[in-house]
Amino acid sequence: MPAAHILIAGGGIAGLASALALARRRHRVDLFEQAVAFGQVGAGIQLGPNVTRRLQSLGVWEPLVRVAARPEALVVRSASGGREIARLPLGNAMLRSYGSPYLCLHRADLHTLLLAAVRGSGAATLNTGVRIADAVARDNAVCVSSTDSRAWEGDALVGADGLWSTLRSRVVEDSPPRPTGHTAWRALVAQSALPPGLRSTQISVWLGPRLHAVAYPVRRGEALNVVVLAEAAPAGDARDWDQATSLGALQMATGRTCAGLQALLEAMPSWGAWALSDRPPLTGPEQMACERVALAGDAAHPMLPYLAQGAGMAIEDGVALAEALGGGDSEAVPAALARYAAARWERNARVQARARRNGEIFHATGLVRMSRDAALRLLGARLLDQPWLYGA
Numbered sequence: 001m002p003a004a005h006i007l008i009a010g011g012g013i014a015g016l017a018s019a020l021a022l023a024r025r026r027h028r029v030d031l032f033e034q035a036v037a038f039g040q041v042g043a044g045i046q047l048g049p050n051v052t053r054r055l056q057s058l059g060v061w062e063p064l065v066r067v068a069a070r071p072e073a074l075v076v077r078s079a080s081g082g083r084e085i086a087r088l089p090l091g092n093a094m095l096r097s098y099g100s101p102y103l104c105l106h107r108a109d110l111h112t113l114l115l116a117a118v119r120g121s122g123a124a125t126l127n128t129g130v131r132i133a134d135a136v137a138r139d140n141a142v143c144v145s146s147t148d149s150r151a152w153e154g155d156a157l158v159g160a161d162g163l164w165s166t167l168r169s170r171v172v173e174d175s176p177p178r179p180t181g182h183t184a185w186r187a188l189v190a191q192s193a194l195p196p197g198l199r200s201t202q203i204s205v206w207l208g209p210r211l212h213a214v215a216y217p218v219r220r221g222e223a224l225n226v227v228v229l230a231e232a233a234p235a236g237d238a239r240d241w242d243q244a245t246s247l248g249a250l251q252m253a254t255g256r257t258c259a260g261l262q263a264l265l266e267a268m269p270s271w272g273a274w275a276l277s278d279r280p281p282l283t284g285p286e287q288m289a290c291e292r293v294a295l296a297g298d299a300a301h302p303m304l305p306y307l308a309q310g311a312g313m314a315i316e317d318g319v320a321l322a323e324a325l326g327g328g329d330s331e332a333v334p335a336a337l338a339r340y341a342a343a344r345w346e347r348n349a350r351v352q353a354r355a356r357r358n359g360e361i362f363h364a365t366g367l368v369r370m371s372r373d374a375a376l377r378l379l380g381a382r383l384l385d386q387p388w389l390y391g392a
């Protein structure tokens, strides 16, 4: 049976993971990325065992472990007092429980290794500097056009064009992403530039009223990624992942924090800010695929980073898409995309909802905060582990 010809709009993690998964099944892929070149951007990304298992199945295990850090544990502390509240062993414990490790990466490293694998597959054409503007159905095909009036035809289109997706409206009519009023302040530092007491091999989480902070190693442990999430909006463009900001602006948003966290924040060489937006969880498979157009990654289900699974769900989408298409031919494509949507929408919606709920729990104040800490002290790893997520 002849393989299908799949067009993909967007060369982020969702677009590249989909391209790789499809190319491995011998489908012909044309990927379009609006940027004139694939850039090395972003900061840290955590990948749970559910994601590392899928990356292993995509044949990128060796490049992955070459650039990843494998944190020993996730340790939750109070942002005001610094005391340890709970701990989840990661390292070998995750491997034992789920058969695959918990890894932390720089987004640029993940992007680079996926890009190299797609290039190496020989089955994908990568077109940069092409912004897809529209898609129309035509007989047994889909025709896409770019903003500079070029056109391509394929058996299916995957809209992997991110949070501000243009192609989402081909599948679902809804409003633009909603600003959440939360901002992520992000910094990256070489561990060798930090005093020994601030270096870390763990994922550290500090919970405070209306804020939390996360620090974890990336790049084989050579760099430390630090993110502070607080309920304050920066003035700049919501589409800018890396607005210039300062330690002073960050401290205005966080107020006083414990000495350990304060010292870490002060040790960062520079800060970037990113205003967070999301969409409500998906409500059905018809919001992920329609006829010959399917959505993947943030275009379908942008989420707050409070479960650390945005990139993870994008990678899961890519693998599921290729599984649904199998080796199928052009005529079978709409049914295959419907199967893909049916397999993915509910899990994505659950992760979106849990990420939002985590934000409320992490940032709790008053009595809710006290109850949260008591529950974490009592149940620790049982509350922090996510078998429904990591085991699937």
Ligand SMILES: Cc1cc2nc3c(=O)[nH]c(=O)nc-3n(C[C@H](O)[C@H](O)[C@H](O)COP(=O)(O)OP(=O)(O)OC[C@H]3O[C@@H](n4cnc5c(N)ncnc54)[C@H](O)[C@@H]3O)c2cc1C
Pocket (backbone or CB within 6 Å): 009, 010, 011, 012, 013, 014, 015, 032, 033, 034, 035, 041, 042, 043, 044, 045, 046, 107, 130, 131, 132, 133, 160, 161, 162, 163, 165, 166, 241, 296, 297, 298, 299, 305, 310, 311, 312, 314
């Ligand atoms: C620049 C950048 C930095 C990021 N940094 C981090 C980070 O540090 N930590 C983190 O956890 N997550 C980060 N993310 C988000 C994370 O990568 C995504 O949440 C997740 O991986 C989902 O990826 P995605 O491919 O669906 O969306 P995205 O990563 O947003 O990728 C979408 C891609 O589509 C392209 N595109 C958009 N519209 C069109 C169009 N019409 N035609 C063609 N191409 C188009 C975009 O240029 C982009 O390359 C970042 C995303 C971006 C774009």
